[in-house]
Amino acid sequence: MSEFLEAMAFRHACKVFDAEKQIPNEQFESILEVGRISPSSFGMEPWRLIVVRNPNLRKALKSACWNQNQITECSELVIFTTDNDAVRSDTPYVRTMFERRGLPAEAVDAYMGVYKNYLAPIEADEVLLENWTAKQCYIALANMMTYAATLKIDTCPIEGFDKEEVEAILDLEYGHSVAVMCAFGYRLKAQSEQKRLDLKQMVEYR
């Protein structure tokens, strides 16, 4: 089996972490690096990751996260937040993201125009904008989870939380929001069996 498929088989939503076992910092930083180099729509990288290490903050978050033990017991807790205001069309941030491609000024302006057209119906609605930036986070999340599995590090993606409560606890800047979380660490219990639809149920050829 390829290393990638082995990692896919190793990964499961780990519910019970060994609170005594820490991920070596170098490995954790390599997981963050995998998130950093993940792709995003138009290359806008709207994600802003918060690594929560403070035990008191973890405790406060746990109650806003359906009291899930992973929040306090995992080795590293990553909260994927997004900067929604930065990626609105016509912001200096967006221009910089296009300019860094080293394109001539006219090409940057053309990109800005295409981006504005694309984003107009999305940015007209705060929830749609939050959902669009959150979608980008899930790409980084998936890459980070699978890469972590290659290091035999377990993960649990977490959507089970009260978004407003978590945002209040984190005291996020205006225009920022929480997309998803991920707990990283080491399993205490045997892996659960992967239950999945089969390919016939999932894929249709036309």
Ligand SMILES: Cc1cc2nc3c(=O)[nH]c(=O)nc-3n(C[C@H](O)[C@H](O)[C@H](O)COP(=O)(O)O)c2cc1C
């Ligand atoms: C985006 C996302 C959010 C999830 N949120 C939670 C969560 O809050 N708590 C939890 O225990 N599992 C959570 N899960 C785990 C799923 O329930 C799990 O991935 C699914 O049942 C398949 O099981 P497996 O990952 O162990 O193969 C989440 C999974 C994803 C992809």
